[in-house]
Amino acid sequence: MESIIYYISKQLSKRGIDDVVVTSSEMEGKHLKFVNNKVVKTGSELTSSISIFCSKDKKIIYTSLKDMSKSKADELMKKIMEFSRDIQPNEDYYGIAKGPFRYKAKVDYDRGIMDMNESDILEKGINKALESSKRTTGDFEILHLKTHLVTSGSVDVLDHSSSLYFSIRAFNKKDESGHMTCCSNTLKNFQIEKTSERAAEIAVLAKAPKEVKSGRYPVIFSHMAFAPLLNNISEAASIYNVESGFSFLKRLNGRYGNFTLMDDGTLPDGFNSCRFDEEGVPTKRTVMVDRGILKTYLHNASTARKYRTETTANAGLISPRPFNIVFDCKKGDIFDVKEGIYITNVWYTRFQNYAEGDFSTIPRDGAFLVKNGKIVQSLKGLRISDNMLNLLRNIKCCSKDVLQIKSWEAEIPAFTPEVLVDDINITKAEH
Amino acid sequence: MHEEIAEFSLKKAQELGCRYVEVRVEERSSNGFVLKNGNPDISGFDMISGIGIRYLINNNLGFVSTNNFDREKISQILRRSVSTTRNSSRISKDVCFSDEKKEAARYKVAQREKIQDFTGDKKLNILKEIDGGIKKLPQRYLTLHDEIAEKYYLNSEGSRVYSFIPKISLMYFLTISESKKSIQRYMSHGSSSGYEIIKKWNLIEKIPEEAEILKDNLVNGIKSPKGDMDLVIGSEVAGIAVHESVGHPYETDRILGREAAQAGESFITNKMLNTKIGSKIVNVIEDPTLENSYGFYLYDDEGVKARKKYLIKNGMVNEFLHNRETAFEMNTHSNGCSRANNYDVEPLIRMSNTYVKSGDSSEDEIIRETKKGIYMKSYMQWNIDDKRYHQRYTGGEAYMIEKGELTRPVIAPVMEVKTPTLWSSIDMIGNKIEMYAGNCGKGNPMQGIPVYFGGPVMRLKNIMVK
Numbered sequence: 065m066e067s068i069i070y071y072i073s074k075q076l077s078k079r080g081i082d083d084v085v086v087t088s089s090e091m092e093g094k095h096l097k098f099v100n101n102k103v104v105k106t107g108s109e110l111t112s113s114i115s116i117f118c119s120k121d122k123k124i125i126y127t128s129l130k131d132m133s134k135s136k137a138d139e140l141m142k143k144i145m146e147f148s149r150d151i152q153p154n155e156d157y158y159g160i161a162k163g164p165f166r167y168k169a170k171v172d173y174d175r176g177i178m179d180m181n182e183s184d185i186l187e188k189g190i191n192k193a194l195e196s197s198k199r200t201t202g203d204f205e206i207l208h209l210k211t212h213l214v215t216s217g218s219v220d221v222l223d224h225s226s227s228l229y230f231s232i233r234a235f236n237k238k239d240e241s242g243h244m245t246c247c248s249n250t251l252k253n254f255q256i257e258k259t260s261e262r263a264a265e266i267a268v269l270a271k272a273p274k275e276v277k278s279g280r281y282p283v284i285f286s287h288m289a290f291a292p293l294l295n296n297i298s299e300a301a302s303i304y305n306v307e308s309g310f311s312f313l314k315r316l317n318g319r320y321g322n323f324t325l326m327d328d329g330t331l332p333d334g335f336n337s338c339r340f341d342e343e344g345v346p347t348k349r350t351v352m353v354d355r356g357i358l359k360t361y362l363h364n365a366s367t368a369r370k371y372r373t374e375t376t377a378n379a380g381l382i383s384p385r386p387f388n389i390v391f392d393c394k395k396g397d398i399f400d401v402k403e404g405i406y407i408t409n410v411w412y413t414r415f416q417n418y419a420e421g422d423f424s425t426i427p428r429d430g431a432f433l434v435k436n437g438k439i440v441q442s443l444k445g446l447r448i449s450d451n452m453l454n455l456l457r458n459i460k461c462c463s464k465d466v467l468q469i470k471s472w473e474a475e476i477p478a479f480t481p482e483v484l485v486d487d488i489n490i491t492k493a494e495h
Numbered sequence: 496m497h498e499e500i501a502e503f504s505l506k507k508a509q510e511l512g513c514r515y516v517e518v519r520v521e522e523r524s525s526n527g528f529v530l531k532n533g534n535p536d537i538s539g540f541d542m543i544s545g546i547g548i549r550y551l552i553n554n555n556l557g558f559v560s561t562n563n564f565d566r567e568k569i570s571q572i573l574r575r576s577v578s579t580t581r582n583s584s585r586i587s588k589d590v591c592f593s594d595e596k597k598e599a600a601r602y603k604v605a606q607r608e609k610i611q612d613f614t615g616d617k618k619l620n621i622l623k624e625i626d627g628g629i630k631k632l633p634q635r636y637l638t639l640h641d642e643i644a645e646k647y648y649l650n651s652e653g654s655r656v657y658s659f660i661p662k663i664s665l666m667y668f669l670t671i672s673e674s675k676k677s678i679q680r681y682m683s684h685g686s687s688s689g690y691e692i693i694k695k696w697n698l699i700e701k702i703p704e705e706a707e708i709l710k711d712n713l714v715n716g717i718k719s720p721k722g723d724m725d726l727v728i729g730s731e732v733a734g735i736a737v738h739e740s741v742g743h744p745y746e747t748d749r750i751l752g753r754e755a756a757q758a759g760e761s762f763i764t765n766k767m768l769n770t771k772i773g774s775k776i777v778n779v780i781e782d783p784t785l786e787n788s789y790g791f792y793l794y795d796d797e798g799v800k801a802r803k804k805y806l807i808k809n810g811m812v813n814e815f816l817h818n819r820e821t822a823f824e825m826n827t828h829s830n831g832c833s834r835a836n837n838y839d840v841e842p843l844i845r846m847s848n849t850y851v852k853s854g855d856s857s858e859d860e861i862i863r864e865t866k867k868g869i870y871m872k873s874y875m876q877w878n879i880d881d882k883r884y885h886q887r888y889t890g891g892e893a894y895m896i897e898k899g900e901l902t903r904p905v906i907a908p909v910m911e912v913k914t915p916t917l918w919s920s921i922d923m924i925g926n927k928i929e930m931y932a933g934n935c936g937k938g939n940p941m942q943g944i945p946v947y948f949g950g951p952v953m954r955l956k957n958i959m960v961k
Contacts, residue, residue, distance in 0.1 A: 094579060095940075096583060097939070098586075099588070099751075099752055099753045099755070100588070100752055102586060102587055102588035103555070103583045103586050103587040103588065104556060104587070104588050104590065104753060105556045105557070105558060105841060106555070106556070106557045106558070106576070106579045106580040106583050106587075107557070107558045107559070107560075107576075107841065108557075108558070108559040108560075108572060108575060108576035108579055109559070109560050109561070109839060110560075110561040110563065110568075110572045111545070111560070111561065111562050111839065112562065112563065113562065123535075123538070124535075124536070124537045124538065125537075125538055125539060125540075126537055126538075126539035127539055127540050127541055128541055128542075128543075130542070130543060130544060130545070130562045131544075143540065147538070147540060147615055150614045150615035150616045151528075151535065151538045151615040151616060151619055152535045152616065152619055153535065154534055154535050154536055154537070155534055156531075156534050156536070181582065182579070182582075182583070183582050183583040183585070183586055186583075186586065187586050190586070199752075201752060201753075201755040201756045202756040203756060203757075203939050231756050231757070231939070232756070233755055233756045235755070243756070307531065307532065307634075308531055308532075308634060308636045308668070309633075309634035309636060309668065309669075309670035309679065310636075310668075382529075382536065382537050411759070411880070411881055412878040412879065412880070412881070413878075414876050414877060414878045415876060416679075416875045416876035416889050416907065417677060417678065417679050417875065417876075418679060419634075419670055419677050419679060420677060422876075423876075424876065424878055424887060425878070426878055426879075426880050426881075426885070428759075428880065428881050445880075445884075445885050447878075447885065447887060447911070449887070449909075472756075472757045472939065472941070491887075491911055491961070492885065492911065493885040493886070493887070493911045493912050493913045493916075494911075494959055495912065495913060495916045495958075495959055
């Protein structure tokens with residue numbers, strides 16, 4: 065595999081391709097899916113692949129190779145050359161990053177995760193939740209990945225990563241559930257029992273939910289509930305999404321509230337941390353929003369050249385993307401509300417208009433009416449129907465405790481506190 | 496196709512003690528194009544092949560996949576996978592499959608204008624021609640994707656099924672602005688066919704027309720009235736509603752809780768079969784065998800023959816969507832709904848082509864017989880809770896209906912309604928069906944799978960509009 069990526073890189077350059085980025089990945093994974101406290105499927109995966117990005121006279125081609133033989137690589141390169149004659153140039157393309165680079169970030173790595181007894185670990189997680197809930201459902205994933213990146217911009221870099229992910233939803237009676245996830249690059253930082261305990265705790269609190277009256281409320285977002293929204297906000301900071309109409313963050317240097325939003329691919333325990341981005345630029349911490357002011361969009365080398373700025377090391381060769389989101393704002397008592405709603409999870413966030421920020425999302429699992437700082441009633445059947453710019457403007461304060469959240473709704477890991485947001489529109493289906 | 500490797504893998508799994516084994520070998524070749532604001536952003540092609548093996552050992556279910564076709568490598572990862580399944584057996588559920596007929600079939604979807612014969616330039620020009628008619632819009636994002644999926648399925652009960660399915664899909668996302676206001680339009684079209692479908696879609700004419708209508712709506716639309724009123728919904732809205740609030744809750748893996756941690760459960764229970772869920776004129780059909788449909792297949796990924804099903808018949812819950820595992824648990828037979836979006840993931844219960852059966856009324860008659868209400872012809876946004884009970888649809892193209900006529904455009908009317916209310920309030924159904932394409936997400940890892948949904952224009956009597 066090593067020799068094939070050098071071969072492809074050299075051969076494509078020889079054949080007149082201007083920019084070449086070749087990435088090989090070898091992935092080994094295990095997956096246990098559990099339903100009603102029992103494992104219903106074990107999964108194993110072994111995949112090797114080489115992805116190839118190249119440009120010829122500004123014509124951009126993306127493809128991959130799954131059969132690692134030299135003859136298949138030759139066939140593929142022949143097709144790339146034919147394909148490049150057939151397509152048209154991207155006038156907005158300004159080339160890949162030029163190296164070589166020095167890589168400083170040290171990301172946590174656990175070589176032993178593939179050999180551990182995953183059933184024993186999962187059993188502990190399930191049993192912990194069953195101490196206070198009746199049934200549990202979820203997933204446990206273990207992954208090992210080796211990535212090797214070679215580019216025509218003098219980049220040749222290798223990385224190993226390991227990851228563990230656990231998602232558990234605990235149930236008691238009808239409509240009484242709690243959901244929590246945890247993720248880590250190492251077994252020692254993987255808090256499966258604590259995660260299960262939290263899911264079950266929410267399920268217990270969610271006892272006998274009632275419908276809430278529609279209206280505007282202060283809303284306290286738990287870690288799980290805020291992470292999906294941070295995904296939406298950070299994706300809106302990708303210059304690609306701004307250009308395409310998928311972003312409500314349209315005013316660079318404009319004020320959006322009073323919070324700080326960063327991307328950081330260098331965090332040792334960041335689930336998506338990596339020493340380099342997709343074109344080999346060393347990752348770094350980028351402050352996207354500094355105390356409310358949008359300081360930069362996320363860029364790769366090409367988009368940065370277009371806008372006469374520096375890359376933020378967020379390639380995505382086509383669309384810049386965040387690695388790990390980090391959120392911060394004024395610390396305070398998030399439960400300091402006269403009458404508000406505490407939401408522990410959201411689901412199915414959809415935009416009516418990305419450019420304006422109009423969206424709605426559905427709280428799921430435990431949601432609670434809070435009066436004078438105390439949870440007084442479990443809720444169901446509610447929906448947030450509001451505008452993302454309003455939400456950002458109305459962020460009041462956050463808790464001190466920060467958790468790293470990755471979930472089905474938050475694919476980009478987010479380091480987030482719990483957050484109090486004022487004046488959120490709550491709607492529901494009346495009939 | 497690596498058919499001999501599939502046979503080898505099946506035997507190897509049996510040698511390791513697996514009571515039941517099924518193998519899918521897949522080869523997918525695809526091309527993709529993105530045109531962003533008139534600029535060819537990226538073009539790509541891909542060839543993916545791999546093998547997925549699902550097995551039962553001591554009644555525990557295991558799945559393993561790889562794109563390495565070396566026999567020794569396959570043997571090695573099968574041994575490792577079986578060992579993982581055995582290790583977890585003390586905390587595993589016993590899984591059984593319903594008895595199903597052994598199938599042997601080979602089928603191909605014909606292409607008149609073959610994907611293989613179209614050059615990249617020709618494909619990109621399809622997007623450019625469409626873009627040519629909407630250049631005035633500030634932001635246009637268009638994608639074209641084609642794929643040929645060859646699949647060979649076999650199981651230890653003797654089934655052998657080969658399929659060859661070409662698919663084309665085209666998506667557009669437009670931002671229409673006027674006087675600091677904007678409206679956005681997202682739509683996708685899809686088909687199991689060759690490129691002959693492009694002419695049939697006629698998007699070169701339709702998309703600029705849609706953009707003009709939405710601009711008029713933005714400029715001249717009035718604020719939506721609120722309260723209970725008659726709401727006429729277009730095929731597009733009927734389609735998303737039937738997919739979200741009938742198709743999904745009828746998936747038995749949801750009903751039995753198997754997808755609870757991610758895609759959710761269902762408000763429907765097994766006891767609700769043959770009970771009333773909608774008005775008498777409502778019939779909902781799920782049919783993978785519709786020719787050239789985006790969700791087309793003839794045999795599912797458990798080798799079960801696909802067939803047309805009535806999910807709702809004359810307003811009654813009639814049939815659920817099953818795979819072999821849920822069919823066994825509910826003491827019935829699979830109706831062929833098990834699909835995986837690639838060789839490397841397990842098959843799940845999925846919809847294919849889901850629609851409301853047509854009724855007797857024309858669109859004109861439905862409007863004419865509505866004294867006061869709203870016609871929500873298309874939608875901009877929707878969502879539904881994870882039990883598929885509380886849903887919301889925000890109108891895109893929408894009009895007031897006054898004295899049986901469409902009058903002024905309406906901006907973003909909202910229907911936020913419970914599922915039984917929605918399907919029980921239908922009192923008129925149109926006689927013409929339109930279908931729309933989508934990629935439906937489910938499972939972990941997430942599987943986006945091609946689906947098709949639609950229906951006729953329908954009237955909902957006395958529904959709350961916001």
